Amino acid sequence: MRRDSFAPEQSRYVVRAERDYLAFVPPPLPPALDFDRSLVGLLSEADRALGELAGAGRTLPNPRLLARALVRREAVLSSRIEGTQASVSDLVLFEADQPTHDDGNDVREVFNYVKAVEHALDPNRRLPLSVSLLREAHAILLGGVRGNYATPGDVRRSQNWIGAPGCTLDTATYVPPPPERLWECLDAFEKYLHADHDLPPLVTIACAHYQFEAIHPFLDGNGRVGRLLVVLLLAEWDLLDAPLLDISAWIEPRRDEYYAGLLRVSTHGDWAGWVSFFLRGVAEQARDAVRRSVSLQSLRDDYRARVSTARSSALLGVLVDALFDVPALTISRARGILAVTHRSASLTVTKLVESGILTEVPGRVRNRLFVANGILQAIEGDPTAPLP
Known part of the structure; x- marks a missing residue:
């Protein structure tokens, strides 16, 4: 990773690791964010759409059944962002069949995502909202599939990086915090989740998602756990009574814009660009979920x-x-x-x-x-x- 890829105000967060390579340590949340007219308009639109979805959910005779359907869609599309090829049809056939052995891992990865969401949202779960809960979800997500080598449920003890195939630490696009700084970042992240927030809830969720992805605490599965975090926070903070918002349906066809938006927060401090992208997605998917819920109920x-x-x-x-x-x-x-x-x-x-x-x-x-x-x-x- 090159220091000159970062704007001057962001380069101070580029550190030299103990093993003498450069890595990025994101500053603690919350960020300084300028709410200009455009951002205020997007926030108002997203809040209104999400409120309509919450209201529609409360009028459904059995919101759990419809939420389960939308969780499957989220599971398929969140996993597809990471390269799986399974469809909703593949997933439900797998669930109905419950094979003890399967030739490919794609559909089992999606099935694991559904189980991880259900575990994180279980009102009787053992753990509160925490890094430990996300570790449990990660263990479920990667259990028995291709990421099994990546120590499911364990925070990484070695360095990972993001970039073109075959790149090294020196040529990577992004290198997250080194192992010796990882728990420092995770502790600050967890404290922020439980702090009193000055920013509006949807903006706080957008910030939390970025921060998790920037920390990249696992060897594999960070993107899916980070998007699961969005679903979890919407429920934890009482923005939705059921997991009816499938944010990955917005991200999946725009994955290049998604990754670029996250990266520009790190390299240029472009919080407004990332939060705007996230709020547009919330508004669009909330409206889509209302239509889809009405269709399923009918x-x-x-x-x-x-x-x-x-x-x-x-x-x-x-x-x-x-x-x-x-x-x-x-x-x-x-x-x-x-x-x-x-x-x-x-x-x-x-x-x-x-x-x-x-x-x-x-x-x-x-x-x-x-x-x-x-x-x-x-x-x-x-x-x-x-x-x-």
Whole structure:
């Protein structure tokens, strides 16, 4: 990393590590941020959109089911930013099948992200908001996948860096704090999370995300844990009652702008540029989540209406709701959900196929698999498109 890549006011945070290379130690939060008219307008728009999403979430009969659907979308897109190729469809088929062995790690990485979010947001979790909680989430995220070499749950004890393939510490674009300064940075970061904040909450979350990425405390998985932190803080600070905002849907198609924005905070102190990018994303994804939640709720109402007749079994409605949790199932999963015999579960699934809610995946003689394509379309597709 070159010192002359940093503006003069930022170069004072470039330090020489014990092993004689240059690294960047971000100054403690909060930053000095000038709220000009543009930034105030973006903050107002993001606050308003997020408030509308929070209000929409509170009117939903079962926000947990719809939040689970949007968490899957966030998991897929946050993981895709890091190079995975799995889709929401791949994820739900994996969840329904629960294979003990799989040929590739991409879908398991996404599945692990869902589990990490659920763990971090569990109201009965063991740990409060802290670096230790993020370490637990990291351990879940990288357990049993390609990042397993990167000591899941452990803060790094060696140096990492960011740059073009094959670059070295000397030619890297960015070198985060050296190991001997890492805990100093993490302690300050954790204290900031619990401090009284003068900045508005959304701006504080944008700053916290940058700071985590700048510290880069793990050998792998920093980006995903940093985006999980956004979801966590929105819930911890009561901005949303459920994880309905999928910020990665904004970042994924703009990943170059995302990485450049984070880097310019380090190299030039460009907080306004980064916070503006983040607030635009919050506003856009909050509006999208409102539309998507309405679409999913309408679809749930339609499905329940299809199976609610005078002679229908209450089991059908139970299974419909379970599909908004995981939009695919086997007969065995249906049997476990309904606590009935294999034959009764099979008959119930058949009725959902006949009603157009489920479609059987072809080519599977044993352990037949059924998918709710309408729910997948509502999660992945255009939320304003007509219901299937």
